[in-house]
Amino acid sequence: MKNTVAALGLIALAASISAQTLSYPQTRKVDHHDTYHGQRVADPYRWLEDDNSADTKAWVKAQNAVTDKFLEAMPQRLPTRKLYTELYNYEKFGIPFKEGGRYFWTRNDGLQQQSVYYTAAKLGDKPTVALDPNQLSKDGTVALSGFVPSPDGKLVAYGIAASGSDWQTWKLRDLASGKDLADQIDWVKFSSASWTPDGKGFFYSRYDAPAPGVALTGANYFQKLYYHRIGTPQSADQLVFENKDDKQWGFGAEVSDDGSLVYLGIWKGAGSKNALAVLPLNKGSYVAGSKVQIIDQSFDAQYQAVGNDGNMVFVKTDNGASRGRLIAIDLKKPERANWKTLIAETADTMTSAHAVGGRFLMGYLRDASTLVKVHGRDGSFIRDVQLPGVGSGAGFGGKWTDTETFFSYTSLTTPTEVWRYDVATGQASVFQKPKTPFEAEQFETRREFITSKDGTKLPIFIAHKKGLKLDGNNPTVLYGYGGFNSPMTPTYGITAATWMKMGGVYVIASIRGGSEYGESWHEAGTKLKKQNVFDDFIASAEWLIAKKYTQPSKLAVNGGSNGGLLVGAVVNQRPELFGAAVPQVGVMDMLRFHKFTIGWAWTGDYGSSEDPTEFKALLAYSPLHNVTSMRNYPAIMVTTGDHDDRVVPAHSFKYTAALQAADTGSAPKLIRIETAAGHGAGKPTSKIIEERADMLAFFANTFKLDIK
Structure with missing residues (x-):
């Protein structure tokens, strides 16, 4: 067999690389088409969906070679990484919680790869290490995905995930000895553990182990709720609940404070709408065969059990209240007509x-x-x-x-x-x-309100050094998300702090699709209304330019996951509005996203190409399908991880191939592929610093900033 790389003609590297002269690997095209509701759509890079093939691995290696050479040549790279590291290096604490008469919290001394769990009987006592995930791997790529002490505070159930994967393995540790028990739980994803008050075991959700050679897809990708009893193998775990009629149900279990109930939040996708049920416990113990009581399974709103007083369960919901209310439900009379509002909806x-x-x-x-x-x-x-x-x-x-x-x-x-x-x-x-080391007193932040294309007002948060001149010359980063009911609120981050120290302006836009103004705000950025999200982000950019914070040649856009989709879409629609863009782990193929891992769960926000009306809307903005030649695009660096099992790397691979094949001007169109990390959760500190500093250096290089 011929050498894979040579056969594909993937490598054609230029002798020297600059922002003006780049030679990309030649990506093979195949004659593949899909027909959606009578319309043929080409998919010439379908082969890149197999990230385990030799061909795709060769493509990844070739792309990284181009990107690495470009990044290494940037004079801003090392000073930006140095500054990012300096600002990252400070003591960080998590929020304490109490269990079994002990306090638990996380601490990172500054540059530790993973934060460490500490414990103490009193807040003033010298804490001891409860669990140090840095001891779980040499390179820090194994992270804690969950940490749940037993009711007596003597054991902890903890989840670990490798290389940023969503897959978790759960184990049990004796906190006094620091030794793990023999118990091990596999095939867990999107689940925590919830102990029964007797301390004999815990509830968790998992997937069935797939048959050898069979990938987990939407067809066989469903959860079941189990109870694990300490000291028994996983094969002996008791099945608590499943829905054979609707296998898209997933389960979150939480034991009530009084130990009488298990609250079950039942989800069918990544949206906020869910069903609610309870499972009775017998004096703090789980009895096999106990029947689940469904309170509501309409999936028309969000229902979150907050607590209970005997048979009265307190539930946070947006049912009948887009901006939320707290209600009381009597388990003896759970019908909606009997629900009582305790805290009414407000503005x-x-x-x-x-x-x-x-x-x-x-x-x-x-x-x-x-x-x-x-x-x-x-x-x-x-x-x-x-x-x-x-x-x-x-x-x-x-x-x-x-x-x-x-x-x-x-x-x-x-x-x-x-x-x-x-x-x-x-x-x-x-x-x-x-x-x-961040001198907060030298910087300022403000909230402004802008008007989107359809007249909707939305807030943006702007931060920069004091005394900023509004002369249109400030390098600016605009960040957004806009989906899945997730709000964008002002929080401190090293990326923003580093950019501000470099003299830049950092902006967060609270666009539709999130929960900033309730469920109606979320729904206004979903399915057939998704274009509102892009319009809001574009309006934010236009406002920053009109108010002379910046100009198009010095405006960068950034977002991750659904935010990566956002960046890809707005760059396609308004490439002249931006000077640089970094879409991170973005959802770029809107016609096939639901066919990979947990992608089926996103149809509540996006819709599906299997629906003829939604197909037209998806095709109209899908980043992969709307790259347009004969237009000058900004400098773009796509980032992804070849271990990402949430937004599979094929999204970024295919989108990058399309960008490089099109005539979109001389600005670089690069992809940075992390080969030891996934979607981002649990990513070690060193990888965070390298990736995000490279992004800022890429912006600085594009804007010709002198970083010392």
Whole structure:
């Protein structure tokens, strides 16, 4: 057999590489077409979908050779990486929680590959290491995907994932000895563990192991809920619940504080709509064969059980309230006519609800920044939680009997702080406030409102050095997501901090498709209305240019996953509006996304090419299918990981091949393929620094910035 690379003609590297002269690997085209509702659509790079083939691996190697040479030649690369590393190197803490009379929290000393779990009996005590994931692999690519102590605080069920994969293996560890038990749970994805109060085992969801040589696809990709008893093999785990009539059901289990119930959140896709059920426990123990009680399975809204008082279950929902409300459901009379509103919908968007210390702690978004309100058992308002400023708050978890809770606060220019909150008195005190090399007092952030194409107003958050001149010459990065009910709120990140230290402006756009203004805001950016998302992002760019923050040649756009789709779509639609773009692990083939791994679950947001009307909408914006020749595109660097099993790398591979084959001008069209990481979760620190610093250096090189 001829050498694979030579046979495909993949490698044709230029002697020297610059922004103006690039020679890309020649990507083989095949004569493949699919017919959708009578319309033939070419798919010349279908062979790149097989990321395990020798041909695709050769293509990856050839593409990385071009990209590596380009990046190594950039004078901005090393100083940007140095600055990024310096800003990353500070002590970081997670939000503490309490179990079995002990506190647990994460800490990273600065540049550790993975954060370490610590524990202490009292907050003032010297903590000890509960579990250090850095000991699980030499290169730091094995990360914790879950950490759930037993009710007595003596054991911990923990999940691990390798190379950024969504697949998890769960194990049990004795915290006193630091030794693992023999228990091992495989084929877990999108699930945590929830212990029964007797400490004898836990609930979890998993997939069936596929037959040898059979890939997991939408056809056989469904969850079942199990109970694992300590000391028994996984083969002996008890099947608690499945739906043979609708195998798209997935399960999240959480045991109630009083140990009488298991709340079951049942999902059918990546959207926010779900069904709700409960499973009774017998004095804190699971009894095999116990019957699940379905409370609601209409999948018409979000239903999240928050707590219960005997048979009365408190549920956060957007049923009948786009911006959310808290209701009480009597399990003896669960019909909708008997539901009672405890906390009514307001003008702000309810994003979280916790039952702690005999109170309800309710999180809200007001114009994409966090508010928290405290209510009594009857729903009556007690007080506001005073947050440090306009930013993002998270946490506030705990049990009904706890007297305290913890939360984090951050903004674009405020590194994440962790606070303790006394639920009874309303007093907040700092638990950990990081000391960072980022001089926050030298920077400022503001919220502005812009108007989209159809007249819709939306907020954007802008951060930069104080004293910025609005002369249109500022290098600017615009970041967005716009999907799956996920809000974009102002949070501190090293990428933004580094860019600002480099003299740039960093902007977050809270566009439709998220949950900033409730479910109606989310739905306004889905399926046949997805173009609203792109219009909002384009309007944000146009506003920044009109207000002279920047100009097209100095405006970069960035987003990941669904945000990568966003970047690909707006660059196709308005290439002249941007100077540079980095779509990360993007969903680029909108006609076939549902055929890979968990992609079928995204049809609630995107629709499906199997529907004739939705097919037309998807084809109209699909990044892969709308790359247009004879237009000058900005400099583009696609990033992905060849281990990504959520948004499979074929999306980025095929999109890059299409970009390089088209006549889109002399600006570089590169792909950076990480060969030891997946979608991003659990990525080791060194890989984060390398990838994100390369992105900023790519922007700086495009904008001809002098980085010292």
